[in-house]
Amino acid sequence: MQLQYTESQQKFRAEISNWLAANVPKQRLESFDTEKGFQQHREWEAKLNEGRWGMVTWPSALGGRDATLLEWLIFEEEYWRAGAPLRVNQNGIFLLGPTLMEYGTDAQKADILPKMANGTEVWCQGWSEPGAGSDMAAIRTKAELSSDGKHYIINGQKTWSTRAVWADQCFGMFRTDPKSERHNGLSFILVPMKLAGITVRPIPQLDGLPGFAEIFFDNVKVPVERRLGKEGEGWKVAMATAGFERGLMLRSPARFQETARRLVNLYKANQQSADRDPSVKDAVIRCYLDAEAYALTTYQTACRLDKGGKIGAESSTNKIFWSELDQKMHETAMSILSARAELEPHAPEAKGVGTWLDGFLFAQSGPIYAGTNEIQRNIIAERMLGMPK
Amino acid sequence: MDFTFTEDQLLFQEEIIKFLVNEITPEKIRELWETDSGRSNELWAQLAELGLTGMTVPEEFGGLGMNEVDFVLLAQECGYVALPEPLVETVLVAVPLINSLPVDSVKFAWLPRIASGEAKVAVGLTQNLLVADAHIADLFLLQYDEEIHAVTKSHVKLTHNASVDPSRKLFSVQWTPSTATCVAKGTEAKKLIEQSINRGALGAAAQALGLARRMIDISVKYTSERQQFGKAIGTFQAVKHRMANVAVPLEYSKAVVARAAYSIANHHPDAAAHVSHAKIVACEAAVLAAKNSIQVHGAMGYTWEVDLHIYMKKAWALNNTWGDAAFHKNRVTDFVLSDDNKIGAGRTFM
Numbered sequence: 001m002q003l004q005y006t007e008s009q010q011k012f013r014a015e016i017s018n019w020l021a022a023n024v025p026k027q028r029l030e031s032f033d034t035e036k037g038f039q040q041h042r043e044w045e046a047k048l049n050e051g052r053w054g055m056v057t058w059p060s061a062l063g064g065r066d067a068t069l070l071e072w073l074i075f076e077e078e079y080w081r082a083g084a085p086l087r088v089n090q091n092g093i094f095l096l097g098p099t100l101m102e103y104g105t106d107a108q109k110a111d112i113l114p115k116m117a118n119g120t121e122v123w124c125q126g127w128s129e130p131g132a133g134s135d136m137a138a139i140r141t142k143a144e145l146s147s148d149g150k151h152y153i154i155n156g157q158k159t160w161s162t163r164a165v166w167a168d169q170c171f172g173m174f175r176t177d178p179k180s181e182r183h184n185g186l187s188f189i190l191v192p193m194k195l196a197g198i199t200v201r202p203i204p205q206l207d208g209l210p211g212f213a214e215i216f217f218d219n220v221k222v223p224v225e226r227r228l229g230k231e232g233e234g235w236k237v238a239m240a241t242a243g244f245e246r247g248l249m250l251r252s253p254a255r256f257q258e259t260a261r262r263l264v265n266l267y268k269a270n271q272q273s274a275d276r277d278p279s280v281k282d283a284v285i286r287c288y289l290d291a292e293a294y295a296l297t298t299y300q301t302a303c304r305l306d307k308g309g310k311i312g313a314e315s316s317t318n319k320i321f322w323s324e325l326d327q328k329m330h331e332t333a334m335s336i337l338s339a340r341a342e343l344e345p346h347a348p349e350a351k352g353v354g355t356w357l358d359g360f361l362f363a364q365s366g367p368i369y370a371g372t373n374e375i376q377r378n379i380i381a382e383r384m385l386g387m388p389k
Numbered sequence: 390m391d392f393t394f395t396e397d398q399l400l401f402q403e404e405i406i407k408f409l410v411n412e413i414t415p416e417k418i419r420e421l422w423e424t425d426s427g428r429s430n431e432l433w434a435q436l437a438e439l440g441l442t443g444m445t446v447p448e449e450f451g452g453l454g455m456n457e458v459d460f461v462l463l464a465q466e467c468g469y470v471a472l473p474e475p476l477v478e479t480v481l482v483a484v485p486l487i488n489s490l491p492v493d494s495v496k497f498a499w500l501p502r503i504a505s506g507e508a509k510v511a512v513g514l515t516q517n518l519l520v521a522d523a524h525i526a527d528l529f530l531l532q533y534d535e536e537i538h539a540v541t542k543s544h545v546k547l548t549h550n551a552s553v554d555p556s557r558k559l560f561s562v563q564w565t566p567s568t569a570t571c572v573a574k575g576t577e578a579k580k581l582i583e584q585s586i587n588r589g590a591l592g593a594a595a596q597a598l599g600l601a602r603r604m605i606d607i608s609v610k611y612t613s614e615r616q617q618f619g620k621a622i623g624t625f626q627a628v629k630h631r632m633a634n635v636a637v638p639l640e641y642s643k644a645v646v647a648r649a650a651y652s653i654a655n656h657h658p659d660a661a662a663h664v665s666h667a668k669i670v671a672c673e674a675a676v677l678a679a680k681n682s683i684q685v686h687g688a689m690g691y692t693w694e695v696d697l698h699i700y701m702k703k704a705w706a707l708n709n710t711w712g713d714a715a716f717h718k719n720r721v722t723d724f725v726l727s728d729d730n731k732i733g734a735g736r737t738f739m
Contacts, residue, residue, distance in 0.1 A: 003391075004738065005738065081735060260733075264726070264732060293641045296392075303390065307391075314640055320637050381623075387612060387629055388612075
């Protein structure tokens with residue numbers, strides 16, 4: 001065991017740190033759940049791509065840097081320390097991208113990956129349906145093969161599709177075998193959002209912005225070449241997409257460590273007031289400890305994986321841990337901010353609230369998306385602990 | 390940057406688990422409760438033969454010359470079987486303390502015999518209310534104010550204090566300090582005392598991980614067998630979630646304990662904070678394991694007959710030994726709130 005960064009890792013860190021210092025916008029971008037903000041974030045993706053920093057874990061042949069998981073963690077640390085913009089194409093780059101590399105044809109990779117990388121095509125995910133949330137196998141949206149075998153005709157409805165309002169492409173799961181049930185007979189299809197028959201209905205979230213949307217498919221014609229993986233094997237492909245490494249790409253420890261650091265600073269700046277309730281200080285320290293524990297555990301897993309080891313069922317504990325930590329951190333911030341906690345940042349009396357309210361609202365969704373924490377607990381009990389189904 | 394254990398360390402862990410699980414059965418533990426000392430010379434001799442008693446004794450004194458990182462996984466397994474013998478304290482606290490004393494006489498006189506299993510040692514620090522396993526010790530390392538003293542068993546008078554954990558043997562020690570018995574004082578002693586507390590806390594934290602895992606295993610087995618309403622009670626979501634709620638914090642304590650071991654072994658300036666983090670979270674996980682395990686056992690969990698209480702009681706005891714939560718939370722708080730703290734992304738391994 002040796003817990004020091006190599007020279008090459010330190011060089012990598014310095015390189016990304018310097019690039020970010022030179023390129024991160026001085027003025028915070030608007031929310032990517034607004035039309036203007038979405039465009040600003042799209043431009044940021046293009047800039048990242050120019051520096052070859054858009055998807056460091058991708059193979060260099062595809063514009064990445066062949067980064068190891070450890071290098072990915074280092075990249076994220078510098079990214080979050082620099083306060084760089086959120087990744088509007090995260091579903092594409094971190095989820096679909098690697099799935100495409102594993103299951104895609106050469107033609108698909110050549111067509112899709114470069115445009116994903118430079119932000120020309122931003123992706124949303126079409127999995128959930130009104131009748132299929134936690135029970136994803138209850139998917140009903142149909143994709144029927146046309147009589148000439150050249151197209152799928154899609155009919156149905158997807159919901160909770162994050163960033164679908166302005167997205168260019170959608171990767172979705174559809175029932176291609178009409179006689180199938182549950183997770184059999186599903187296919188993974190890549191659908192351009194501008195096709196005839198697609199209607200997007202924005203769903204305003206707690207912050208009033210259309211962070212996600214319903215997508216209605218009315219006889220939408222998609223070429224069969226846009227199917228990823230074999231017909232009827234959509235579930236298998238989707239499970240690969242939802243795998244640990246991809247989850248790690250989505251929520252690395254750095255994000256939470258930086259929130260914990262800001263929380264400590266928020267506490268210090270308001271210490272006299274905060275100390276009226278001794279449980280607040282305890283909560284602040286605990287949040288720091290948990291963010292560190294998440295980092296330590298992730299590093300240990302990354303090292304094991306980089307050495308050829310495998311992840312087991314314990315990866316299901318991952319999502320519960322960070323989502324509940326995120327809630328705790330923001331709840332604690334709300335306690336410290338006291339009467340100012342409810343104020344929008346531009347309100348005259350808001351002074352110094354920063355983005356805590358926004359983060360608090362978003363943290364409420366953490367235990368829900370990427371598989372609810374209740375489902376995760378079932379998975380932990382059954383697959384990790386071996387309890388009976 | 391390699392935050393993994395080596396093949397050798399993992400193999401040794403596997404080898405030792407097998408031995409411990411075979412030998413330190415719940416039946417064996419209950420047998421020992423009925424004896425006067427609660428300890429077994431045969432068992433200690435077996436541990437010595439496996440190289441365990443001398444793991445951290447330098448090779449020149451007949452030991453394996455290993456460190457905290459080498460031993461931390463084994464300490465977890467000692468927790469898994471609720472080993473009554475003072476192996477963890479000997480390997481992690483007593484031997485490194487003897488080895489670091491400014492006087493050589495103690496280590497030359499005692500380390501070889503500790504490695505061979507012939508002699509036993511107990512450490513008494515003010516941090517702990519009582520001295521564990523004083524009744525079988527030949528050598529005592531005792532704190533007096535800010536000094537460390539070494540005395541042999543003929544120079545101490547022991548008073549037994551019964552613990553709820555029948556395996557724990559705790560004693561108050563009456564003795565007379567003198568310049569002759571003093572083996573460290575001043576800043577040197579202060580440093581050694583803090584290091585010993587860190588090591589003891591690490592040992593308790595590691596055992597807590599093993600205890601938590603054992604209680605989960607027992608509970609999973611029980612809830613898979615116990616039937617009500619026509620099915621195994623482990624199929625009910627509420628029961629599943631009770632156990633999942635232990636598995637999560639336990640999973641996120643492991644790397645914290647491993648890093649604390651590394652920090653001690655490598656004299657990291659923030660070892661105290663790392664150890665305190667480990668002690669807090671590992672012991673919380675074990676205490677939660679106890680609470681949720683007894684709950685899923687129903688009334689059976691509240692009996693002397695069911696083995697669960699062997700592990701619960703040690704978990705409860707270790708929670709307040711080698712520093713309670715308040716002690717460790719204060720150490721962590723000092724670290725986090727200091728003006729030149731090293732917190733935030735990228736700072737974890739500074």
